[in-house]
Structures are given as structure tokens and as C-alpha cells.
Amino acid sequence: MGEQGKRTAVIIGAGPAGLTAAYELLTRTDVRPIVLEKNPDVGGLSRTIEHHGNLMDIGGHRFFSKSDRVMNWWLMHLPLESSAAGGTEITYQQKTRRIETPGLSDAQAQQNAAAAAERAAGLTPNPEAVMLLRRRQSRIYFLGKFFAYPVQMSRDTLSKLGLLRTIRILFSYLRAALFPPRPVKNLEDFFIRRFGKELYLTFFKSYTEKVWGVPCQQISAAWGEQRVKSLSVRRSLRHFLKQTLGRATQDIFQKQTETSLIEQFLYPKYGPGQMWREVACKVEALGGEILRQTQPRRLEIVGPRVQAVLVADGAGQQRRIACDFVFSTMPVKELAGLLDGPVPKNVREVAAGLQYRDFIAVGLLLNSLRIKDDVSSPAPLVADTWIYLQDPDVLAGRLLIFNNWSPYLVKDPSKVWIGVEYFCYESDNLWKLPEEEMARLAMTELERIGIIDAREVVDWRVERVPKAYPAYFGAYERFGEVQEFLDGFENLFLVGRNGMHKYNNQDHSMLTAMVAVDNIIAGRTEKSNIWAVNTEMEYHEEKS
Numbered sequence: 001m002g003e004q005g006k007r008t009a010v011i012i013g014a015g016p017a018g019l020t021a022a023y024e025l026l027t028r029t030d031v032r033p034i035v036l037e038k039n040p041d042v043g044g045l046s047r048t049i050e051h052h053g054n055l056m057d058i059g060g061h062r063f064f065s066k067s068d069r070v071m072n073w074w075l076m077h078l079p080l081e082s083s084a085a086g087g088t089e090i091t092y093q094q095k096t097r098r099i100e101t102p103g104l105s106d107a108q109a110q111q112n113a114a115a116a117a118e119r120a121a122g123l124t125p126n127p128e129a130v131m132l133l134r135r136r137q138s139r140i141y142f143l144g145k146f147f148a149y150p151v152q153m154s155r156d157t158l159s160k161l162g163l164l165r166t167i168r169i170l171f172s173y174l175r176a177a178l179f180p181p182r183p184v185k186n187l188e189d190f191f192i193r194r195f196g197k198e199l200y201l202t203f204f205k206s207y208t209e210k211v212w213g214v215p216c217q218q219i220s221a222a223w224g225e226q227r228v229k230s231l232s233v234r235r236s237l238r239h240f241l242k243q244t245l246g247r248a249t250q251d252i253f254q255k256q257t258e259t260s261l262i263e264q265f266l267y268p269k270y271g272p273g274q275m276w277r278e279v280a281c282k283v284e285a286l287g288g289e290i291l292r293q294t295q296p297r298r299l300e301i302v303g304p305r306v307q308a309v310l311v312a313d314g315a316g317q318q319r320r321i322a323c324d325f326v327f328s329t330m331p332v333k334e335l336a337g338l339l340d341g342p343v344p345k346n347v348r349e350v351a352a353g354l355q356y357r358d359f360i361a362v363g364l365l366l367n368s369l370r371i372k373d374d375v376s377s378p379a380p381l382v383a384d385t386w387i388y389l390q391d392p393d394v395l396a397g398r399l400l401i402f403n404n405w406s407p408y409l410v411k412d413p414s415k416v417w418i419g420v421e422y423f424c425y426e427s428d429n430l431w432k433l434p435e436e437e438m439a440r441l442a443m444t445e446l447e448r449i450g451i452i453d454a455r456e457v458v459d460w461r462v463e464r465v466p467k468a469y470p471a472y473f474g475a476y477e478r479f480g481e482v483q484e485f486l487d488g489f490e491n492l493f494l495v496g497r498n499g500m501h502k503y504n505n506q507d508h509s510m511l512t513a514m515v516a517v518d519n520i521i522a523g524r525t526e527k528s529n530i531w532a533v534n535t536e537m538e539y540h541e542e543k544s
């Protein structure tokens with residue numbers, strides 16, 4: 001028991017999962033959260049970086065979820081911009097409804113209670129704290145041409161690829177449909193089975209290997225299953241036909257739509273970090289504590305429980321926090337090294353062998369880009385949010401055009417603010433490049449493939465992001481051994497992305513935290529329902 005006879009939860013990490021856990025505990029339980037965050041700012045991978053008045057989103061964070069619980073939660077904290085002026089109608093599963101109208105589901109009832117708790121804490125809505133509804137446009141840039149993303153078997157794609165390659169694609173797709181690779185041993189087999197070899201070689205191999213830095217044969221097929229899910233040539237054809245016939249839905253909840261084909265998303269006016277600063281502010285106003293620049297040093301174990309966490313702040317000042325629960329969103333690899341108790345040799349080995357892919361984002365501020373939607377287009381800027389760079393001879397993997405995410409990310413609206421993404425390992429020379437050389441590399445590469453004229457660049461920013469992607473190779477095959485051991489501590493909850501070593505997006509990361517809090521309320525110590533998030537197409541709460 002902590003202060004005022006309340007139970008205490010130590011939450012490691014103030015990213016989406018940690019802050020969701022803190023907010024849920026404060027509004028639904030008597031447990032007081034103490035959040036440890038090693039950085040000065042909150043938001044984790046979903047933070048927003050400020051650079052000379054321009055805002056940078058690392059990776060581009062679409063706010064979209066198939067979970068109503070998450071969608072409602074986001075909109076409770078940052079309502080849709082237009083709803084501030086009397087409400088907005090949205091279409092949801094063929095039904096039209098107003099966003100702010102309370103429904104009858106448990107999740108919404110909980111949110112009403114949360115809103116009441118916020119009012120009691122004197123929190124008032126901030127008119128700037130809103131979401132924009134954005135249109136997603138992502139394309140692949142390859143051989144100096146734009147292709148639809150995800151790649152679609154449309155007339156446009158086929159005409160840009162040329163007759164010979166088109167025939168090869170169709171034959172290899174048919175071949176894969178008739179004689180699929182069996183068993184599906186790795187990601188390459190997964191892609192070939194789903195798309196055929198030729199399409200895999202043209203559109204998937206190079207980008208995927210840029211992202212992961214290893215051949216697709218060395219990556220688990222599980223990555224494809226989670227990331228690509230049921231996207232297939234057949235589905236993409238069906239989507240294309242639907243669009244052509246004008247029946248594509250305007251439903252922002254888009255539950256019927258394959259995740260990779262979603263065409264609209266919500267986005268905080270000032271980037272994803274706005275959501276997490278807003279939630280952090282509420283957590284503190286509601287009585288939670290966020291200890292910034294503070295890290296756990298040791299978890300004291302007694303039997304099947306963590307009884308306290310020893311923490312140290314940036315100045316090295318140490319403090320022991322007795323706790324009833326621990327939520328961890330820090331990398332599993334590092335957590336395993338903090339347990340002050342016997343850790344079996346195999347668990348130590350597997351945890352130490354977990355791998356991650358790191359990420360460098362280069363922000364470039366320009367007067368203009370060289371690319372246009374088409375030669376005759378009067379629009380000064382292409383409409384894309386993301387552009388995938390497929391050419392194998394440039395290291396850059398993806399490009400974000402921040403103006404199209406939110407115009408409020410750009411200080412001077414006459415400028416173009418873009419993010420160039422590089423995937424690498426902390427051990428690579430690329431990671432160690434001085435910032436100026438890194439920025440120069442981004443400019444040279446984009447100039448080489450015809451996207452910019454480097455002389456148009458007026459400012460730049462380099463941001464290194466360690467452990468952006470938990471890898472599904474290396475010791476991952478034996479991850480179950482670590483999971484089983486850590487799950488054995490009844491009051492320790494692994495949640496989030498690196499916290500579970502799972503390719504979780506914000507919504508999945510948040511749901512794992514929500515389900516962990518549900519378990520605390522229900523007195524449940526078995527954790528399979530937390531691991532089930534993001535393994536099924538729909539979550540338990542939706543099924544029920």
C-alpha cells in the first residue's frame with residue numbers, strides 16, 4: 001500500500017501503453033500510478049518533436065483502430081475538430097451516429113465515468129486539443145513512377161510495369177495459387193504464397209529488407225501474418241472494383257476495411273505527441289505521478305510477486321517504491337536484466353538474444369519538391385502522406401510529407417516539411433554518421449531519384465530512434481520461454497510494443513494496457529487475454 005492507503009502501480013514508460021494504463025487505473029480503480037519515463041518528454045515512439053517551430057512525427061502515426069474501445073478513448077481526449085461546433089455525424093458499420101452521443105456499451109459507460117473524474121479534477125476542454133480527419137494517400141515511388149500502395153492489380157499498375165513484367169506477374173501469381181510453397185517457413189514463402197514470386201520481387205522484397213536489414217528468408221512468416229494480414233491480390237482486386245464502382249465507404253471506423261487499405265484516419269492537430277501530452281496532463285491532474293528522466297534500476301522479487309522497484313533519476317538520486325503492481329513497456333531484453341531474483345539460464349539467454357531494428361528520421365524543410373501528382377497538375381504539392389521508396393539503390397525507405405498529415409505541423413505554410421526514413425542497426429555505420437552527413441545523405445539520395453532539388457532545402461533535423469521495431473528473428477523463436485517466466489509474476493504486466501516484443505501499433509499497445517487493468521479489476525492473474533490482443537482479427541470486447 002502506498003500513500004493514503006491506496007494501492008500503487010509502478011508503470012515503466014510514458015508511451016501510449018504506459019499512459020493508457022495510468023489513466024485507466026486512475027479513472028477505474030483505487031490504484032495510484034507512478035510512471036517512470038527515461039526521457040524528458042512523454043509519448044515514446046508516438047511523441048512529436050519540435051524543430052524551429054516545425055513539428056515532426058516519427059514514422060507517421062495514423063490514429064485508426066478496429067477497436068471501438070480505442071476509437072472512443074482517443075476521441076474522448078481529443079474530439080474531432082468539427083464536433084467542437086455542435087457535433088459531427090459519422091457513418092459506422094452502415095449506421096450513422098454522432099461522435100459525442102454516449103452509447104450503451106461498457107466501454108462508453110466507463111468513459112462517462114472518466115469524464116466525470118476529469119471534471120471533478122477541474123480539467124476543462126482545450127479548444128486546440130482536437131483531432132483532424134485526414135485522407136490517407138500512400139504511393140510507391142519506383143523507377144521514377146508512382147504506384148498505388150498497397151500495390152493493386154489495376155490497369156494503371158500494369159501499364160506502368162509494362163507488358164512483359166505484367167505477364168510474368170500474372171503467371172507467377174497463378175503458379176503460386178496452384179502450387180503454393182508448403183510449408184510456409186519464412187516471410188519470403190509467405191509473400192510468394194500470397195502474391196506470387198514476381199510481384200514479391202518487384203514490390204515487397206527490397207522495401208522489407210530495407211526495413212529489417214536481413215533477407216526475407218530469415219524473417220518469420222508471423223511478421224507477414226500480423227502486418228499484411230488478409231491483404232491479397234484477390235482482395236486488392238475487389239477493393240479496386242468497389243472503388244471504381246463508387247461504393248467505397250466513407251466510414252471513418254472502417255471496420256470492414258482491410259487495415260492496409262484504409263483511406264481515412266484521425267490525426268491530432270499537432271501530431272501524435274499532442275495526444276500523449278494531453279493524457280499525461282490528465283494523469284497528473286487526477287493524482288498520478290510521472291517521474292521524467294527516471295529509470296528502474298532493480299525489481300525486488302519475493303516469491304511470485306514484484307514487491308518494490310528501485311529507481312534512479314537523471315542526477316543518479318535513488319528511491320525505492322513499494323508497489324502492488326508493475327506494468328512494463330520497456331524492452332523485454334532490458335527488463336529481464338533488472339529482476340533481483342533467480343532468472344533461469346535459458347530465459348536470460350533468450351532475452352539477451354532479442355533483436356531490434358533502429359530508425360533514423362531526417363526532417364527536411366524545402367521551398368518545394370520536384371515531383372508532382374502529374375505533369376499538368378496545378379497543385380503545388382503531391383497529396384501523399386507516405387511515399388514508399390522502392391528503388392534498391394537508395395538506402396532511404398520511406399518519405400513522409402508532414403504538410404499532408406496536418407498543416408499545423410508546418411510553421412510557414414509556403415514551405416514543404418518532409419521526413420526521410422532510414423532503417424538500420426545501432427551497430428551500423430549509418431547510425432554513427434554525424435548529423436550533418438546524415439542530412440546530406442538524405443538530400444543526395446532524394447535528389448538522385450528525382451524527388452527534390454537539394455538546393456531547395458532550407459533547414460534539416462536528424463532524429464535517431466533506437467528499438468523502433470522489435471524483430472521477429474534472432475532469439476524471437478524462443479520468446480515463449482521468456483514470456484512464460486515473466487508472466488509467472490502475478491502482479492507484473494508486460495504491455496505495449498517493446499514491452500511485449502510484439503509488432504503492436506498504438507491501438508494494440510493501448511488495448512494491452514486496458515486489458516491488464518480489466519484483469520486487475522477482475523482479480524485475474526492469468527495473462528493470455530493480454531497476449532491475445534493483435535493476434536486475432538477482432539478483439540474479445542468486439543466479439544462480445
Ligand SMILES: Cc1cc2nc3c(=O)[nH]c(=O)nc-3n(C[C@H](O)[C@H](O)[C@H](O)COP(=O)(O)OP(=O)(O)OC[C@H]3O[C@@H](n4cnc5c(N)ncnc54)[C@H](O)[C@@H]3O)c2cc1C
Pocket residue numbers: 012013014015016017018036037038039042043044045046058059060061062063064294295296329330331334359468469495496497498499504505506507509
Ligand atoms: C516508424 C513507425 C511508424 C508507426 N506508425 C504507426 C501508426 O501509423 N499508427 C499507430 O497506431 N502506431 C504506429 N506505430 C507504432 C507506435 O509507435 C507504437 O505502437 C507505440 O508508440 C507503442 O507504445 P508503447 O507505449 O508500447 O511503447 P513506446 O512508444 O516505445 O513507449 C515506451 C516508453 O518507455 C520509455 N522507456 C523505455 N525504457 C525505459 C526505461 N528503462 N525506463 C523508463 N522509461 C523507459 C521510452 O522512453 C518510451 O517513452 C509506428 C511505429 C514506428 C516505429
